[in-house]
Amino acid sequence: xxxxxxxxxFCIIAHIDHGKSTLADRLMEQTGTVALxxxxxxxxxxxxxxxxxxxxxxxxxxxxxxxxxxxxxELNLIDTPGHVDFNYEVxxxxxxCEGALLVVDATQGVEAQxxxxxxxxxxxxxxxxxxxNKIDLPSSDPEAVKKEIEEVIGLDAEEAPLISxxxxxxxxxxxxxxxxxxxxxxxxxxxxxxxxxxxxxxxxYKGAVCLVRIKDGKVKIGDKIKMMxxxxxxxxxxxxxxxxxxxxxxxxxxGDVGYICASIKNVxxxxxxxxxxxxxDPCLEPCPGYKKVLPVVYCxxxxxxxxxxxxxRDALERLKLNDAALFFEQENSAALGFGFRCGFLxxxxxxIIEERLEREFDLDLITTAPSVNYKVYxxxxxxxTVTNPSNxxxxxxxxxxxxxxxxxxxxxxxxxxxxxxxxxxxxxxxxKDMVYLDKTRVRLHxxxxxxxxxxxxxxxxxxxxxxxxxxxxxxxxxxxSDLVKLDILLNNEICDALSIxxxxxxxxxxxxxxxxxxxxVIPRQMFEIPIQASIGNKVIARExxxxxxxDVLAKCYGGDISRKKKLLEKQKEGKKRMxxxxxxxxxSEAFMSVLKLDDK
Amino acid sequence: xxxxYIHIPFCAKRCTYCSFVSGMPHEKMHLYVDALKREMDERxxxxxxxxxxxxxxxxxxxLYRGAISDILSHIFEKCAVGADAxxxxxxxxxxxxxxxxxEIISAKVNRVSIGLQTDNDDLLKKINRPHDKAGFLRAxxxxxxxxxxxxxxxLGLPGQNxxxxxxxxxxxxxxxxxxxxxxALKVEEGTPLYESGFAADDDLEADFYDSAYxxxxxxxxxxxxxxxxxxxxxxxxxxxxxxDLTEYYGxxxxxxxxLDGKRLANDDNIDKYILGNCERFVEKSDAxxxxxxxxxxxxxxxDLDRLxxxxxxxxxxxxxxxxxxxxxxxxxxxxxxxxxxxNAFYIMNDIICNLI
Numbered sequence: 001x002x003x004x005x006x007x008x009x010f011c012i013i014a015h016i017d018h019g020k021s022t023l024a025d026r027l028m029e030q031t032g033t034v035a036l037x038x039x040x041x042x043x044x045x046x047x048x049x050x051x052x053x054x055x056x057x058x059x060x061x062x063x064x065x066x067x068x069x070x071x072x073x074e075l076n077l078i079d080t081p082g083h084v085d086f087n088y089e090v091x092x093x094x095x096x097c098e099g100a101l102l103v104v105d106a107t108q109g110v111e112a113q114x115x116x117x118x119x120x121x122x123x124x125x126x127x128x129x130x131x132x133n134k135i136d137l138p139s140s141d142p143e144a145v146k147k148e149i150e151e152v153i154g155l156d157a158e159e160a161p162l163i164s165x166x167x168x169x170x171x172x173x174x175x176x177x178x179x180x181x182x183x184x185x186x187x188x189x190x191x192x193x194x195x196x197x198x199x200x201x202x203x204x205y206k207g208a209v210c211l212v213r214i215k216d217g218k219v220k221i222g223d224k225i226k227m228m229x230x231x232x233x234x235x236x237x238x239x240x241x242x243x244x245x246x247x248x249x250x251x252x253x254x255g256d257v258g259y260i261c262a263s264i265k266n267v268x269x270x271x272x273x274x275x276x277x278x279x280x281d282p283c284l285e286p287c288p289g290y291k292k293v294l295p296v297v298y299c300x301x302x303x304x305x306x307x308x309x310x311x312x313r314d315a316l317e318r319l320k321l322n323d324a325a326l327f328f329e330q331e332n333s334a335a336l337g338f339g340f341r342c343g344f345l346x347x348x349x350x351x352i353i354e355e356r357l358e359r360e361f362d363l364d365l366i367t368t369a370p371s372v373n374y375k376v377y378x379x380x381x382x383x384x385t386v387t388n389p390s391n392x393x394x395x396x397x398x399x400x401x402x403x404x405x406x407x408x409x410x411x412x413x414x415x416x417x418x419x420x421x422x423x424x425x426x427x428x429x430x431x432k433d434m435v436y437l438d439k440t441r442v443r444l445h446x447x448x449x450x451x452x453x454x455x456x457x458x459x460x461x462x463x464x465x466x467x468x469x470x471x472x473x474x475x476x477x478x479x480x481s482d483l484v485k486l487d488i489l490l491n492n493e494i495c496d497a498l499s500i501x502x503x504x505x506x507x508x509x510x511x512x513x514x515x516x517x518x519x520x521v522i523p524r525q526m527f528e529i530p531i532q533a534s535i536g537n538k539v540i541a542r543e544x545x546x547x548x549x550x551d552v553l554a555k556c557y558g559g560d561i562s563r564k565k566k567l568l569e570k571q572k573e574g575k576k577r578m579x580x581x582x583x584x585x586x587x588s589e590a591f592m593s594v595l596k597l598d599d600k
Numbered sequence: 601x602x603x604x605y606i607h608i609p610f611c612a613k614r615c616t617y618c619s620f621v622s623g624m625p626h627e628k629m630h631l632y633v634d635a636l637k638r639e640m641d642e643r644x645x646x647x648x649x650x651x652x653x654x655x656x657x658x659x660x661x662x663l664y665r666g667a668i669s670d671i672l673s674h675i676f677e678k679c680a681v682g683a684d685a686x687x688x689x690x691x692x693x694x695x696x697x698x699x700x701x702x703e704i705i706s707a708k709v710n711r712v713s714i715g716l717q718t719d720n721d722d723l724l725k726k727i728n729r730p731h732d733k734a735g736f737l738r739a740x741x742x743x744x745x746x747x748x749x750x751x752x753x754x755l756g757l758p759g760q761n762x763x764x765x766x767x768x769x770x771x772x773x774x775x776x777x778x779x780x781x782x783x784a785l786k787v788e789e790g791t792p793l794y795e796s797g798f799a800a801d802d803d804l805e806a807d808f809y810d811s812a813y814x815x816x817x818x819x820x821x822x823x824x825x826x827x828x829x830x831x832x833x834x835x836x837x838x839x840x841x842x843x844d845l846t847e848y849y850g851x852x853x854x855x856x857x858x859l860d861g862k863r864l865a866n867d868d869n870i871d872k873y874i875l876g877n878c879e880r881f882v883e884k885s886d887a888x889x890x891x892x893x894x895x896x897x898x899x900x901x902x903d904l905d906r907l908x909x910x911x912x913x914x915x916x917x918x919x920x921x922x923x924x925x926x927x928x929x930x931x932x933x934x935x936x937x938x939x940x941x942x943n944a945f946y947i948m949n950d951i952i953c954n955l956i
Contacts, residue, residue, distance in 0.1 A: 559842060
C-alpha cells in the first residue's frame with residue numbers, strides 16, 4: 001500500500017443543528033485524537049460566538065489516526081461553515097477534499113442549506129456519503145429520511161450509517177465507511193509544489209498561517225514559495241498539521257492537509273483559493289476556482305463614543321487579519337463623525353463582525369441601515385456604484401438606477417405558504433415557482449431585490465413561519481428599479497446617517513415608520529424638534545418632539561454643592577452618548593432603533 | 601467674610617419626600633448641641649469675620665429651649681459677628697411657640713424661614729407635615745417681631761393642582777411675606793414618597809412654575825434665583841453667598857463647608873459625632889464649574905471677569921455654544937455679564953452641561 005492510499009480527506013456537510021460539530025467531536029474521540037478529558041463540546045468551533053450560536057465560521061481542519069487491519073490511516077477532517085454567507089469558504093474547503101459526509105437529521109430530513117452545499121460538493125467531484133443522525137430521538141424516521149435523500153438529492157442512501165452523534169452510537173461504522181467509501185487523494189510527489197490555500201488565519205507570532213491541501217509535490221522549512229495569484233514570494237518558516245492543535249512536522253507531502261507559515265504579514269496576501277508553488281520551480285497551472293470574494297452587503301459602523309475611532313480602526317484591522325472577506329474604508333458622516341463603511345459577504349457575516357467588535361474589543365457601536373451595491377446610470381453616460389445612500393447622485397443627474405436581485409429558495413412547511421407569499425410580495429418578490437418536496441415541505445422560488453432581504457426579511461420570515469422556514473439565496477444580477485433616497489430631517493437638517501435607498505412604493509410607509517420611531521427615541525430638548533421624512537424636497541411624513549419643559553436641579557442650598565454637581569456630571573456623561581445632528585442631540589440608540597422597524 | 605451653617609438633624613415628624621439627614625432621636629439633642637460647640641472649638645474659627653449664620657435642618661425649632669441661644673452665643677464668643685449680620689433660623693409652624701420666639705429674638709436671630717409648603721390641609725396631611733393652615737397663621741402672628749421672613753412653598757405635591765398652588769401663593773402675598781422660596785418636589789430614592797410609586801410630572805410642574813412665576817412677578821416680587829423670590833431687596837444673604845462662592849463653615853452632621861477653596865463634608869453618623877470623632881471628607885471641587893452652575897441659577901448671572909479669575913475664559917472656550925444660545929433666545933449677554941433669559945430658567949441643566 002503506498003502512502004496516498006492511507007490518506008482520506010473529507011468534510012462534513014450539515015444543516016445548522018443537524019449535529020455536524022457533535023459528529024466531529026465523536027470522530028476525534030473515537031480515534032483518540034483528543035483525550036476525553038480535553039473534550040469541550042464542539043471542539044473545532046474555536047470562537048465563543050460559534051459555540052453559542054451553534055454555527056461554524058472559521059474552518060479548523062484536524063488530522064486523525066485510524067487503525068484497521070494493521071493499517072494506520074490518516075483521516076483529515078476539514079470542517080465547513082454551514083451558512084449561505086460563507087458559500088465561497090465552503091467551496092474552497094470542498095476543493096481540498098475527496099469525500100463529504102452528509103449529515104441529515106433523522107427527525108427533520110433534508111434542509112435548504114444542505115442541498116446547496118451537497119450540490120457544491122457534487123460539482124467539486126466529491127464522493128458524498130449520507131449519514132443519518134439523531135436516531136436516538138423518538139420522533140426519528142430514518143427510513144423516510146433515506147427515501148427523501150434518494151428522491152430529493154438523488155444519492156444512494158442504502159449504505160448510510162444510522163448514528164447518534166450525541167450518544168456515540170455507530171460512530172465506528174462512519175470511520176469504516178470513510179476508509180472504504182472515499183477515494184484516496186491523487187497527485188505527484190515528485191512534481192513541483194502545488195498547494196491549495198483553503199483558509200488562513202493570523203497568528204501573533206507566526207504571521208498569516210495558510211491552511212493548505214498539498215495537490216502535488218512537498219514542502220518543508222526553508223523552501224522559497226510563491227503565491228500564484230499575487231506572485232509574491234516568501235521563505236517557509238514552519239509546516240505542520242492540526243491535531244487539532246497546530247503541530248509542526250518536517251515535511252508536508254502530496255495528499256496532506258496542513259499549514260504553512262512564511263512570515264506573511266497579512267491574511268490578505270494569502271487569498272483563499274490561491275495556489276502556493278515554488279518560486280524557482282513553479283507548477284504549470286494553479287488549482288482551479290480561485291476568485292476574489294466581493295462584499296454584497298454594506299453598512300456604516302461608527303464608535304458610539306466618537307473618541308474611540310482609533311480603537312475601532314485597530315479592531316477592524318485585527319479582524320481583517322483573520323477575515324479576508326471583510327472590507328472597510330473610512331467614512332465621514334455629518335451626524336456620526338468618523339467611522340467606517342464596511343462590506344460583508346452577507347447579513348450573518350455582518351452580524352458576526354458587529355458582535356465580535358463589541359464583545360472581543362469592548363466597543364460600543366452605532367451601525368447604519370444595511371445597504372447593497374447600486375448601479376447608477378447617470379445622464380452623462382457615467383455608471384457609478386453606490387453603497388452609501390449619502391453618495392447617491394441627485395435625481396437630476398440620474399438616468400436610472402439598477403439594484404442587485406437574488407434568486408431565493410424558501411423552504412417551508414405547507415401551512416405557512418400563504419404568510420410567506422404575502423411577505424415575498426411585500427418585499428417586491430417576483431414569484432417563479434413552487435415545488436412540493438414531500439408532504440411536509442415546500443420550496444418557493446422567488447426573485448427578490450437584495451435590498452429587501454438585507455432589511456428585515458430573515459426576521460419576518462422566521463416570525464411568520466414560527467421559525468420553520470429557511471432561506472437560501474444567490475445573487476442573480478441587476479435589475480432596473482424605481483429607487484429613491486429617503487432622507488430624515490431633524491429640525492430641518494438632513495441626518496445623513498439615517499438616509500436609506502428604498503423603492504418608491506415603500507418610501508411612504510417606511511418614512512412614516514421611521515419618523516414615528518424617532519419621535520419615541522429622541523429625548524425632548526430645549527426647543528420643539530420637527531422630524532420629517534422626505535424624498536427630494538417633498539416631505540412625506542412628519543412628527544414632532546415637544547420642547548423640554550423642566551430640567552433644573554432642585555434646591556441648591558444647605559451648602560451641599562457636590563451632590564448637585566454629581567447629578568450634572570451624570571447628565572453631561574449621558575450627553576456624550578448623544579450625537580449632534582445640526583442643533584439636535586440624537587442618542588446613539590436612535591440610530592440602532594430604526595434598523596428594526598415593524599412594517600405592520 | 602465667611603458664613604456659618606449649623607445643621608440640626610431633628611424633626612417632629614419626617615416628611616414623606618425628605619431625603620436630608622434628619623429625624624434623629626430627640627434624646628440626643630443635648631449631646632448633639634454640646635458636640636456642635638465642641639466642633640466649633642476644634643475648628644479654626646477664632647476671630648473669623650462672620651456675615652451670615654443659618655441654622656437649618658431638619659427643624660431647628662424643635663430644639664429644647666436654650667439650645668439656639670447656646671449655639672449662637674458660642675459663635676459670638678469666638679467670632680466677629682457684625683451688628684448687621686443676617687442670622688436665620690428655620691422653623692416649622694407647629695414648634696413656633698411664644699418661648700421659642702422670645703428666645704430667638706434675644707439670641708439676635710433676625711430672619712426666619714417658615715416651612716409652610718402648602719396651605720391645603722389635606723395635602724399637608726398627605727405629606728406628613730405636623731402642622732395645618734391655622735397653626736401656620738398662629739405661628740406667623742407670633743413671629744411678627746421678626747419682619748424678615750421667608751415662606752417656603754412647594755409645587756408638584758401628590759394631588760396638588762394649580763388652584764392649590766395659587767391659593768398658597770395668594771396667602772403668602774396677602775401676608776406680605778418679603779421672601780418666598782418655591783421648590784419643586786423631588787422624588788428621591790429611598791423616601792416613603794418614592795416607595796409609594798409616585799412619579800413627578802415634569803410638564804405639570806413646569807406649568808405650575810410658569811403660573812407661579814407670572815403671579816409673583818405681577819405682585820411685585822423679583823425672581824433673584826430660580827426658586828427664590830423676594831420683595832424690596834429682601835433676598836437671603838446666606839443662600840446668595842452659596843451661589844456667589846462666598847466661603848462658609850458647616851457644623852453638625854452632614855454639613856458642608858467651603859474653606860480656602862476646598863469643599864469639605866462632615867460624616868452623617870450622629871453617634872460618632874456626639875463622641876467627638878466626626879470624619880470630614882474633602883470633596884472634589886472646581887471653582888469655575890461651580891460658579892457657572894450656581895451663578896446661572898441667579899438673575900444676576902455670570903460675571904465673566906470673575907470667571908476669568910477662576911481660570912476660565914468662557915467666551916473663548918464655549919463661544920460657539922453661547923452665541924447659539926443667545927441666538928435661540930435662551931441667554932443674554934451684556935458686556936461682561938452673561939445670564940439666562942426668563943424662558944430658560946426651568947430648563948437650565950442642559951445649558952449648564954454644555955458650558956462646564
